[in-house]
Amino acid sequence: MIIKVKNSVTVRVLALCIAILLGVIPEVSSEVRYWRFPPQPEPERYGNILIDRATSGTQIKAATFSHWSHRVHYTCRACHTELGFKLALNTTLITEDANKNGEFCGACHDGKTAFGHTADNCDKCHNGDIDYGREKFESLSHLPSAAYGNYIDWVHAVEEKYIAPMHYVKDNRKTFTTSRKLAITPKWKYVLANALFSHEVHGMWLGCTNCHPDIFAYEFRKTESLRMLNNLKGQFCGTCHGKVSFPLIDCRRCHPDIHF
Numbered sequence: 001m002i003i004k005v006k007n008s009v010t011v012r013v014l015a016l017c018i019a020i021l022l023g024v025i026p027e028v029s030s031e032v033r034y035w036r037f038p039p040q041p042e043p044e045r046y047g048n049i050l051i052d053r054a055t056s057g058t059q060i061k062a063a064t065f066s067h068w069s070h071r072v073h074y075t076c077r078a079c080h081t082e083l084g085f086k087l088a089l090n091t092t093l094i095t096e097d098a099n100k101n102g103e104f105c106g107a108c109h110d111g112k113t114a115f116g117h118t119a120d121n122c123d124k125c126h127n128g129d130i131d132y133g134r135e136k137f138e139s140l141s142h143l144p145s146a147a148y149g150n151y152i153d154w155v156h157a158v159e160e161k162y163i164a165p166m167h168y169v170k171d172n173r174k175t176f177t178t179s180r181k182l183a184i185t186p187k188w189k190y191v192l193a194n195a196l197f198s199h200e201v202h203g204m205w206l207g208c209t210n211c212h213p214d215i216f217a218y219e220f221r222k223t224e225s226l227r228m229l230n231n232l233k234g235q236f237c238g239t240c241h242g243k244v245s246f247p248l249i250d251c252r253r254c255h256p257d258i259h260f
Contacts, residue, residue: 035228037249038242043150044068044137047244048130053090061128063094067244068150069136075165076205076244077175082168083107087210087239107169148250158204165205177203182220187227193257215239 040046047067055062070079079085083104086092092104099106099117105125108114115121124132137150143163144156157163167175180199186192202211215236217223223236231238231248242248251258 036232037247038232040148040247040249043152044134045131046150047071049089050128050130051090051094053093054095055126061126063125064127064130064132065125066133068140068152069133071154071165072140072163073165074169075167076240077167077207077210078165078169080210081207082171146246146250149246154245155201155204175203176208184226193255193259195254196256197254 041048049065049067050062051065052062080087084092085094085104094104096117098104099109102110106117110116111118115124140152144153144160145151146153158165166172178199182197182199184195184197186195212218216226226236228248230236231241234242237254238248246253
């Protein structure tokens, strides 16, 4: 018997079922069950963090930090390359002495570029309130919209010149860029389309050393265990996506040809 199927979605589903029955991709059925995208916070809270490595166990409240309020002025590279902030939360030891010496937050919060480290400004950071300053979020309503995260398409905001964030705070060196694009084929391609990665787009915000070699191997296809489950655990792409950059539930931003 010959069955003619024209619908591409049907073809993919049939191919997946056959592959599972034949044992070609036995891990798929178990992996799908564990795809649990975390609930999304309110847009004005997305990307907000509480920094308490140096204050934990003391009477000093955690410092609140809003990525969206800083992102309009500086790219990720400025803080996570030049100023030495690690990407993982609470893994950088930030002390008041270092800040007053012009390091970390003190590189900008010096009383000139931004409010300084003086007694009357303590509560602006050390308030323990992850929603602090949320009323300022409305000032970003003119930026291009997105479907998830804090509903702002930050890439288009730069491309369309709504914002012009700086790459460096003090050391204004020339940044390296490349237009190389990668098509990453999923291990179970019967379900997912290729993930498309643009170095040019990521280069708007990050430097090469932010990702290589600690998160991704330099050589293409040499990164082991790069899969959605691990992304959702905060590894690989999940280092940023789901925390600051758009969340992983925005499937078509990476898999534009996905069918479901």
